[in-house]
Amino acid sequence: MSPEVLHIIKMLAIILVYSAILRVARGFARGAGSLAPWVPTRSEDQKQISRLAWLGSGQTFVEIGCGSANVSRSIAQDNPTATVIGIEIARPLVRYVRRQLRRHPLANLSIIRANALDYDYSEVDVIYVYGMPKTVNRQLKNVLIPQMKSGAKFISYMFDIRDRPEGETVTYPSEQTDAQIHIYTKS
């Protein structure tokens, strides 16, 4: 079986396990703050996102809800002097990514299992999220932007950040797909 087919089977198994866990946990999970279901950033857009992040030496990049961490891995590979952190709430995805990292280690990438809404973003240079329009514009905007330091960037894949406070947002069309990449820089 080709590695691509194996990868797809593994990811389907993770989705099945994850949705079963979600169903069982639904009663307990109300208010736990799921920001989005697992839908990965399109692989064709990863290189452009990595370029647009403009990470300098020693800077910190955090991916909120890193899923299978393909974006974080791509950023960590392209920016070996940066610190890359993926935060993910779903245990099966965190286990999957950690297994992958044991096989193909990246010294500058770490994965944290946590609710991303509880993280401290005050020292982060670039934040990346592929969330839902509602979560980007409610929880994330209200939690993240007040914490962000001046000059820090918040990259939102697909969904724009409306009514943003002081700062500017530039939208880049994807060079490969119909996606849009919105980058808010805090002033």
Ligand SMILES: C[S@@+](CC[C@H](N)C(=O)[O-])C[C@H]1O[C@@H](n2cnc3c(N)ncnc32)[C@H](O)[C@@H]1O
């Ligand atoms: C749309 S997927 C994006 C995955 C990945 N960032 C990408 O672009 O390929 C959203 C991810 O966020 C995770 N997630 C949802 N709510 C979260 C929370 N409160 N804290 C951390 N991760 C969360 C989901 O489990 C899912 O993996």
